[in-house]
Each structure stands twice: as structure tokens, then as C-alpha cells.
Amino acid sequence: MNIPIRVLTYSGYKADERPTSFLWGERTFQVKEIVDRWYDMDHNCFKVLTDDGNIYLLRHDMNSDQWELVETEAGSGK
Numbered sequence: 001m002n003i004p005i006r007v008l009t010y011s012g013y014k015a016d017e018r019p020t021s022f023l024w025g026e027r028t029f030q031v032k033e034i035v036d037r038w039y040d041m042d043h044n045c046f047k048v049l050t051d052d053g054n055i056y057l058l059r060h061d062m063n064s065d066q067w068e069l070v071e072t073e074a075g076s077g078k
Helices: none
Strands: 003-010 018-024 027-039 043-050 055-061 066-073
Touching: 003 055, 018 043, 018 055, 018 066
Parallel strands: none
Antiparallel strands: 003 018, 003 066, 018 027, 027 043, 043 055, 055 066
């Protein structure tokens, strides 16, 4: 998928610590929960549950400081 997106983040002890919302097309998705996260050499990845009840995989490229939507899946509808 790898769709460029705009992401708002929480910055605590480090910059862009975790996503809080993202803009895909004309819609803003609020992150309700970080389901999983992992860190690679060049990317930070976040599997997030959003306010629409779906789960999205977001990837932050640390070299280019760009965010991408990598994958979507039906969520639990929380």
C-alpha cells in the first residue's frame, strides 16, 4: 500500500514518540490505542486502532521524516 499521509504525534522524551492522529485523503483518524509498535534501523512502525474501529499500520521513515500508511485491517469495533 505505502500511501503518504500526514501524522500528528505526541513528543515526550523524544520527538515523534507516537502518532495521535493521521490525515488520509480528506479524513482525519484519531488514534484510540497503540496495538503494537516496533523499531527498525530506518523506520518506526505503529499498529493503531482508530476512532472508526479499524486497525492501521503506520510507518515513519526516520531518514526522510515521512509517514506512510502501509496496511489496513478490520478492527474490533471498540
